[in-house]
Amino acid sequence: MSSLSWFTRAVVGWYASGHRDLPWRRTRDPYRIWLSEVLLQQTRVDQGMPYYERFVERWPTVEALATADEQEVLKAWQGLGYYSRARNLLSAARQVVHVHGGRFPDTRAGLRQLQGVGEYTAGAIASICFGRPEAVVDGNVYRVLARVFAIGTPIDSTAGQREFRALAAALLPKTAPGDHNQAVMELGATVCVPRAPLCDRCPVSPRCLARRQGCIDRLPVKGGRGRVRERHFNHLCIATDGGLVLRKRTGKDIWAGLHEPPLLESPHPLAPAAFRSALRRAFGPGWKVHGHTGPVRHVLSHQVLHLTYWEVTPPRSFAPPADWRAVAGPHLDRHPVPRPIERYLALRRPAEPGP
DNA sequence: CACTCGTGGCA
DNA sequence: TTGCCAAGAGT
Incomplete structure (x- = not known):
């Protein structure tokens, strides 16, 4: 004692x-x-x-x-x-x-x-x-x-x-x-x-x-933070009869296990013409681009993301990658998504006004 | 071991 | 606006 x-x-x-x-x-x-x-x-x-x-x-x-x-x-x-x-x-x-x-x-x-x-x-x-x-x-x-x-x-x-x-x-x-x-x-x-x-x-x-x-x-003394990486995310917002297309992130990158619209990452921000070009190079010709929102800035501990949401339509001949899934509105709520995607979805489909 | 993994609040 | 930081862990 x-x-x-x-x-x-x-x-x-x-x-x-x-x-x-x-x-x-x-x-x-x-x-x-x-x-x-x-x-x-x-x-x-x-x-x-x-x-x-x-x-x-x-x-x-x-x-x-x-x-x-x-x-x-x-x-x-x-x-x-x-x-x-x-x-x-x-x-x-x-x-x-x-x-x-x-x-x-x-x-x-x-x-x-x-x-x-x-x-x-x-x-x-x-x-x-x-x-x-x-x-x-x-x-x-x-x-x-x-x-x-x-x-x-x-x-x-x-x-x-x-x-x-x-x-x-x-x-x-x-x-x-x-x-x-x-x-x-x-x-x-x-x-x-x-x-x-x-x-x-x-x-x-x-x-x-x-x-x-x-x-x-x-006090206490801490070392400074490392450098912050800048990344540019171009999301493909594809509306189908079955709903919005999402894919699950995998691997060791950020947001593993969470969902997002298919992603086209670029080393620099893309103007519409450059985006069309990148889209064609990645997924072939025939895509239509209807418009975009963003870029939205999202800060992580070691990265700064610039997210742009592009509304696009693939050509009829397009064979989507195996991990793309069309998700209908009612099922969207069951998919975990990162904050910026959550905000985008909320804008895209405003919540029902409360009682 | 230095680096990476989110988000939001605060001055 | 920018930078710091908050009951850390995995690699």
Whole structure:
């Protein structure tokens, strides 16, 4: 008891005196904790919350989720980004059911074997659900520790990750490690925030080295982002009797598993004449181009997309690639699509006005 | 290991 | 407008 460090004493005491009442804090069910942790990876609580509620409602148990179809899960994930999380989520659910008999592993190493569960998520589940003495280091923890201990090692370097992991482990109390972990993360999320931290409300500000040294706004140190790639997407909007033509994206590119109108990517923006030329080169002669909308600018973490939607009609002789599918209006809703395609479809077919 | 994977909010 | 960033993981 008295061996508790001043750090844990201050932060856990502060946490116990009141914190946000988030739905996943009302349970220790590893399924729900896991779901919340994956949903919140690189994602704001406000953004992930409605998704959590819908997932729990629709798939209340890991067994239920394991029986889901990948397209269903991607559809439920639509709009949240980083869609590999959704595919890994389903994969891990099936691992839990078919390899572990429906029970989540109760150790960090065991959890680590699940698809989409890395060092952070494994530590979070192990400490919160099973009381294991495993420290977690997420973005919040990096920030709190970098400031309180005035550590300037870049958090995205190998040395930084080692250093912060060791410090977090040294600070972890033997009793109630899950509460300690959540308390530090909550402090980072609500008080020790990236810009303009609320130091007058911080339980450790009297001993915060960065505050003492006046360098809070320069910590933590991160390397700059890499260069952003510019891409030009020319979508072929083909209306048939059976509906709009879509194809499913595959491979390792963005939006794997999501649908879109057939794509003609070009290294530069295309004027109508250049588009006709590119269309003929890619899919043969005889196409008609009726008009276009865009380009629409869409920013991703490492790319900037310029999307143009071209209304086209193929010649009668055209034999479409095997993965093209005409999708009638009522069925469009079942296909997961990326945000810009979702917006395009909404413009193309305005939603029915509410009652 | 450097790079990649979305989206939206904010100053 | 631009850049930063938010409960990371996979390759």
